[in-house]
Amino acid sequence: MRILGYIHTFNDEEVIEQSLQALRDQTYLLNEILLVDNGSTDGTLQRSFPKQVTIVRHPENRGTSGAVVTGFRYAVEKHYDWIWVLDADSKPCADALQKLVDLYLGLPPILQEQVWLLSSLPMEYPKWALTSSASVRWAFFSGNEGPQPRHGVIFTRHGYERVQPNPNQTAYEFHGSIWCGCLFKLKAIQKVGFPEEDYFLDFGEYAYCYRGMRSGYKAFMHQSSLIHHNVTGLASLSFTPYRLGPISFKMIELAPVRCYYVVRNTLYFWLHEYHVRNFHTLIPRFFKIGMLTLNFLLRPLSHWSELSACLRGAWDGLLKNMHKRYS
Numbered sequence: 001m002r003i004l005g006y007i008h009t010f011n012d013e014e015v016i017e018q019s020l021q022a023l024r025d026q027t028y029l030l031n032e033i034l035l036v037d038n039g040s041t042d043g044t045l046q047r048s049f050p051k052q053v054t055i056v057r058h059p060e061n062r063g064t065s066g067a068v069v070t071g072f073r074y075a076v077e078k079h080y081d082w083i084w085v086l087d088a089d090s091k092p093c094a095d096a097l098q099k100l101v102d103l104y105l106g107l108p109p110i111l112q113e114q115v116w117l118l119s120s121l122p123m124e125y126p127k128w129a130l131t132s133s134a135s136v137r138w139a140f141f142s143g144n145e146g147p148q149p150r151h152g153v154i155f156t157r158h159g160y161e162r163v164q165p166n167p168n169q170t171a172y173e174f175h176g177s178i179w180c181g182c183l184f185k186l187k188a189i190q191k192v193g194f195p196e197e198d199y200f201l202d203f204g205e206y207a208y209c210y211r212g213m214r215s216g217y218k219a220f221m222h223q224s225s226l227i228h229h230n231v232t233g234l235a236s237l238s239f240t241p242y243r244l245g246p247i248s249f250k251m252i253e254l255a256p257v258r259c260y261y262v263v264r265n266t267l268y269f270w271l272h273e274y275h276v277r278n279f280h281t282l283i284p285r286f287f288k289i290g291m292l293t294l295n296f297l298l299r300p301l302s303h304w305s306e307l308s309a310c311l312r313g314a315w316d317g318l319l320k321n322m323h324k325r326y327s
Contacts, residue, residue: 001101003183004080005030008067012088013043020053022091028098030084034074036067044088063200068179072194075186083189087180092227096120099225100183103171116188116217117209119174120181122229123147147228152177152221155210158280159270163221171220176209181227188217198322201261207269214275252295259296259309260326263289267317289314 005023009016016035023033033053037045038061045055056070068085075083084097100118107115125147152174153160165172182205192215195208209219236258239250254262270285271277293314296307309326316324 001081002031003082003084004075005033005084006071007086007088008036009040009044009088010038011040011042015089016044018091019088025094026097027095028101034071036070038062038067065195065199065204066197069194069197072189080186082183082185084183085179090180090227090229096225096227099222103222114218116185116212117219118183119177119221120225120227121221121223122150122181122227124150125230157276171222174219174221175213176206179205180229199265203265203269256305256309257326259306260313263310263313264317268322272320
């Protein structure tokens with residue numbers, strides 16, 4: 001099995017070395033490592049790289065989805081069998097890839113033909129435990145000291161729900177997960193097609209996994225193939241504490257660019273791409289988007305950029321303006 005290791009970067013000078021080293025330390029040796037950079041302006045690429053590493057640099061930021069498409073195209077052109085997708089802020093355990101390969105080789109031939117995706121289990125930093133709304137990354141303070149597992153999701157007629165697997169289960173079937181840790185079969189990718197670049201940030205991986213599932217393919221997540229994800233400890237979503245008399249509460253903080261793509265992509269997917277559109281699939285998503293927007297509407301003077309991004313995202317998502325970019 002010829003496997004291409006892949007990392008996308010954007011201003012990741014502080015973590016790129018350890019991510020690359022983690023790939024080079026895999027017990028199952030990668031044939032090549034492709035680094036796709038989205039126009040970093042820091043020192044991410046200002047270093048020497050091993051011969052095993054190939055650099056593709058975008059002149060502008062094409063987002064996560066655009067970078068992944070570049071990686072997929074490269075893998076197809078070079079006739080790889082699989083591509084293992086990782087973020088720059090991730091660090092897979094040394095045996096993570098070997099366990100995915102062993103899982104695949106241990107499947108019956110008929111099931112091997114049906115599999116298009118195998119995934120390691122991302123362990124999230126810092127003290128956040130993610131709920132089922134992966135697009136907005138709704139989170140709560142868990143109080144646990146260690147990283148928390150981010151299991152895959154299953155799409156249902158009610159939307160989707162996060163899998164709660166038996167801890168003793170080696171691997172379980174799932175439908176969607178974040179990019180980081182996903183090992184895609186190139187033979188299947190050529191049938192499913194490439195991801196949609198217009199998702200740019202947020203939810204593009206779930207939309208793509210959904211397409212693979214709808215095409216009849218299966219995916220499995222290995223519970224002991226571990227990847228430490230978000231190793232910088234920097235969360236895209238955070239909270240600011242407030243106090244109103246005896247009442248204390250927290251308000252969401254999210255960069256305007258993320259507000260735009262979270263709202264736009266979520267609305268677009270559930271309204272225009274998901275095969276079931278009913279009360280159960282739409283109302284919970286509308287509610288969460290409404291709560292995110294209200295969170296900034298209550299602080300319009302200090303959070304006008306975030307509020308404006310949410311409203312623009314809602315408009316573009318409703319009208320299918322996926323070609324637009326946040327600016």
